[in-house]
Amino acid sequence: MNSYQKEVLSRRTFAIISHPDAGKTTLTEKLLLFGGAIREAGSVKGKKNSKHAVSDWMEIEKQRGISVTSSVLEFQYDGYHVNILDTPGHEDFSEDTYRTLTAADSATMLIDAAKGVEAQTKKLFKVCKMRGIPIFTFINKLDRQGRDPFDLLEEQENLLGIRSYPMNWPIGMGLSFSGVYDRHRKKLELYNPDNPNDIDVISVSGPDDPKIDEIIGDESLVSQFREEIELLDVAGDEYDGERIKSGELTPVFFGSAISNFGVQTFLEHYLEMSPSPTPRESNNGIINPLEKEEFSGFIFKIQANMNPAHRDRIAFLRITSGSFKRGMSVKHVRINKPIKLAQPTQFLAQSRNIIDEAYAGDIIGLFDPGTFRIGDTLAEGETFEFDEMPHFSPEYFSAITVKEALKHKSFEKGIKQLTEEGAIQLFKTYNKVIEQQIVGVVGVLQFEVLEYRLKNEYHVDIQLERMPFSNARWIDGDEKELERFKRMQRSLVTDRDGRIVALFENDYQMRTAQEKYPELKFFENSFMKTI
Structure with missing residues (x-):
């Protein structure tokens, strides 16, 4: 394996989808905390003097407390280079979400434990299914009273048509929420309501380990937990990596983003299980990033006025193959002209840094003087085009x-x-x-x-x-x-x-x-x- 292939295999690019108010922006910011990209998570719907969510950078988003445009956030964690595409949850912006999903290799579906699968979640899930990408599920707000976990999994199967494999399982919920049991690693993560960031992780031999009785203390809660784990082992789906890759089986994680509980566990499992940059179809066949070292990419988003002081316009490009070098010349296929890619940037929402290089899987921003359109292909070497990105019928x-x-x-x-x-x-x-x-x-x-x-x-x-x-x-x-x-x-x-x-x-x-x-x-x- 050469150095280029190692760089590509270390990339993870995923989108987070959910219904509004499920906690998507909160989850995003907690992931950024673990990656050291931010020091303090923002308040999504805070008072005037509080921080706003990092991913909600547009003024109207800060006023309304909702995401109305996709944003790109990237960070390093444990040897991985992670690109998060934070999408609008509101259905009025689902077309922006669709285009953003074309740049993702997998998706994380966030579900509110009290509300289950909501209308917009269903719509966005269909878009993921169209793309055939792996889908990871994070069932959020376990520290509040919610629905029975089995009901949530059954609803997911009935409404979305996807089977599930719980990677961990909750012990209690709401006021009785005591923690989660990691089925793969055989570990108990304990929830401390007084200090949720103080998470004790204890290795156990399995769900029948007597240590669990001592630690949890509530006999009926432990008994119910063991019955549920037994039911999962007997009647639930088996773990199957191939079915996860094809989007037929979703790994499910339980936690609470606002309390920062279960987020790091989710991140670590996700990085192990999720795909590195995947091949893309073009009019010249499949473009495989591990085989093709010549640069190519496509524009999936254009955003004007991200920096109000400069009134600039940024085109977001997903690199699909090869490596990017600052100042390199590539062909703009639609207009059939060579262009020089100067001042490329990577993002933390509105914040940006000039970069010198990037690799397949990365998202970079290019200064756009008006030459780019959504769906444009940029390529080095042979000329080809990726599939056009549609506008859907307005209503x-x-x-x-x-x-x-x-x-x-x-x-x-x-x-x-x-x-x-x-x-x-x-x-x-x-x-x-x-x-x-x-x-x-x-x-x-x-x-x-x-x-x-x-x-x-x-x-x-x-x-x-x-x-x-x-x-x-x-x-x-x-x-x-x-x-x-x-x-x-x-x-x-x-x-x-x-x-x-x-x-x-x-x-x-x-x-x-x-x-x-x-x-x-x-x-x-x-x-x-x-x-």
Whole structure:
């Protein structure tokens, strides 16, 4: 094994997904604490004078106490180089989450012990399944009263269609929560409610070890614990590394992120079990990072104004193969031009450091003067492209106008940049005397973020007028039929690449159009593929 392969094998890149309020940002920051990346975890919903979560760097996130954009955080731990992609939990930003998941090799699904599998968790899980990546589960808030652990595992199986293998098992819950038993390492981790950071770890011979009776002290609690472990051993799934890798079996960990209990155990198990950077498909075959030492990567996210003082724009690139050297020249495949990659950065959310080198699996930020788009491929040597990243069908639409005509130039710049970020989709009316711009979003909260960012980052006030549409479909097919469709269909727009998109008020309208024009194809996403 050469030095390059060792670097690649030490990389771990994963996303954290969950429903809002399950504790995702808290878990992220506790992981950063163990990696020494931060000294103090932020308050996710604190008072005005308290720290905000490191991963929630945008001003609107600090005000609302939610994540509205994915952020990238990296740290070192025990010889591993870890890249965490912290995704928005709110369903209105699920498209940003989808794109972020394309850059991850595995995902951690966070579940609230009291609430179980919630709606948004289900949606995000489906995205992970589409990618076929390993999924690790952290059942959170064990120090509060929650649902029976077996009920939670059964719900996970029924709603998500994935089997589970508990890596550890709780002894009690809420007020009676005493700790967890590590099934693999045969260790007892004791919970101290007065000082949760004070965690005693005791080796035992197994669940029947008399030491457990002495330590826990509560006979009924220990008896229940042993019955549950026996049931798991007899009726539960066996540990299977191959099924974990294929996303068919999820290792489950119990703990409490806010109390810092079980987080380090989860991290250490995860690093041992999770995949190093995985191969990616391209139009020139599979790109395997362990075999291909020439640099390649793709842009999965663009973020403007991360540094308000400089009004800059950063393109986030996932390195898929080879090593990156500061100042190197690579080919920008879409525009077929060589570009020099100067001032590359790595991140701790908004904070950044200039780096000299990085390897497959790493996420780096590139200064973007306006040449990058989400999905762009950068490559050294042979030219190829990774799969295009789609925009999905928006569900909410508004006509957008600028309030002050003198601000029109700033408005055009802002709306162009936010469209290229993937924060919104911008359409223009097709063949109308007076052209109208229409914004499409997946969730209504995106309108609020759009209005806020245009005002605060570009000093532009806008007027949004909601429109009655609920579906957008990209249209392709027989040329004559398409021309007839264009003449007859009233609500037609074009996307930023000039492709024809039809807007419908409801499913009935859409089905009627599909029946009337059987020669045409109606796609839910901009790359006109069925997924």
